[in-house]
Amino acid sequence: MFGTSGVRGTVGDEITAETALAVGRAVGSDAERVLVGRDVRDSGALLADAASAGLRECGADVVRLGVVSTPTLARHVAWLDADAAVGVTASHNPAPDNGLKLWSRSGQAFDAAAIDRVERRIDDRDYDLQGYAALGTETTHDGASARVVDHLVGRFPAFEGLSVVVDLGNGTGRPTVEALVALGASVTTLNAQEDGRFPTRKSEPNADSLDGLCRTVEALDADLGIAHDGDADRMMAVTDAGAFVPGDVLLALFSREAVRSAPGSRVAVPVDTSLLVSDVVREAGGEVSYTRVGDVHVAEEAAKEGYGFGGEPSGAWIWPAETLCPDAHLAALRLAALVTESGPLSTLVEAVPTYETRRENVPVADKTRVMQRVAERLTAQFDETLTLDGVRVDAEDGWFLVRASGTEPLVRVTAEARDVAAAERLQSTARRVLDEALDD
Known part of the structure; x- marks a missing residue:
């Protein structure tokens, strides 16, 4: 039922309110307090309602965060003293899709053992359903995105004079914009209106979908471009010359900086990662460890001692000391800081070998x-x-x-x-x- 990115598929076919209800019941049978958040898709409202109902039927108290980015939801599991979170999202998939992804208190997606427990309960219909007196409660929590912005702003120096174009892809990536502005950057936004139909470009940020961002960065003579997917767990970039940065190159740049900050540290990457990443990391004095494809596997490895970073060329970036969730907001600010400290992104990219x-x-x-x-x-x-x-x-x-x-x-x-x-x-x-x- 669950893949490396939770359960995901076409609404009304693979994904229904019954699916969300079952997942809620299974998670709620082993938790006391659970967060529920969703991305901008219209179908997310009814699926979040169904997940909440299943959680409360099994005695779990639910805190609804509303429409938030995935990293915002994942961070708040610990911040709000919850046991888990249910994110209703299909990430970068097209508008007709939706899904559910589960997050633990550490900010990491449910690992294989936790997913197995959920699947067993669903398969066996083994739910800890409660009577009237023991049903869970539901409350709402406002200000989750603002808290993420405040947290990020406190971790970076000012970006005065930096000009950035941010393509939100009609998704939940607004905290990136707010944090950049608060740090003094000049920001131009594209596709900033939340719209779960993703009418302006495909939700997945890649070379094919970001032509508009490339042209805008070049036309405005901006320092860099940032792009997110629908739930802002992915971040891709465009150079000051208006060129899309391949994921392997961005992974190499982030990995090298992580190793330079912590000499001798390790970097976790999936087995399909370019050789250039290991070459760059070894030259900086670090080591690469390979994982199965999927950010949950990268996070599981990066959580071990001695790791400073983990990432996937698809745009999932994980700094384990900060959070085990792929965090596009954090990645955007890390890249802005790198450009501010080290010079134009185009120059940094040109220095990375290509194979x-x-x-x-x-x-x-x-x-x-x-x-x-x-x-x-x-x-x-x-x-x-x-x-x-x-x-x-x-x-x-x-x-x-x-x-x-x-x-x-x-x-x-x-x-x-x-x-x-x-x-x-x-x-x-x-x-x-x-x-x-x-x-x-």
Whole structure:
């Protein structure tokens, strides 16, 4: 039922009020006080109502935060002395989708063990339903976003003279704007009106959806551009030259700064991360640890001792000393501080090495069986393999990854190296092994 980003799908099909009610009952059976928040989608109101009803049926007291960003909700679990939070959001998915993601007191998304408990209760209909006298209460809490802004402003120096364009994508990212303004930056907003239909651009901030931000930054001669997705757990950037910053490059910049701030520290990244990140981190004196794909897995690793940062090229950035939730507001201010201290973002990006990457998606009928055969072949043929999520093979001049899609009947092949010939060779090797598995 749950994936790495909670339960998510099309409203009226995979996601219904019954889904939210069941999740609320399951969470409420093991908690006393639970927060409920949602993103800007119209369907979120009824799903939040259903989740609240399920929580209260099982005796949990509910605190409603209303429409807030995901990092705002996650931070408030501890701030409001709650046991958990239910976020009604489909993050960067299109408007017809919605979902539910669960957050623990540490600000981290529910780990595998906690999700298993929720799923078991739902599958067995094992709910701790209460009688009239023991039903939970519901209250509202105003000012959650303002508290996040105040908290962030207190952690950064002034950004006087910095000009920033922020594309909110019609989502919940307003605290980023408020914090930048409070710190003295000159801010221009795009798509700032909250609208769960996402009428102006796709909710996911990527190179294809941020053409308007790129053109605006260049036209206004701004210092940088910031973009969020619908629930502001993702942050992507545009340079002062109006160029989109690839996620791997942004991950390398954040990772290097984290290691420089804490020499010898480690950085957690998913197995499909570019080689340039490990090169940059090692040059700065740190080490990279690989995880399964998904911010919940990155957060789980980054929570361990010795880690200063964790992130995904998709735009999820985690500073574990601050919060274990991907926090786009914090990331935006971190990037603004980096530009203020170190110079133009375009110059920082140009200094990061670029490598050759090859990607392809191969349709398969049974990805589980195919990946079993791929894993058997690759682990037998190569010494340096990592089987956390698919199979990653590291070579002297690069790496490749064969991994089943989590949502589609596909196997994804990624190969990367420091030059074109090596990348093509590694891709050919990966594809040959996959083809052999398919032939079987």
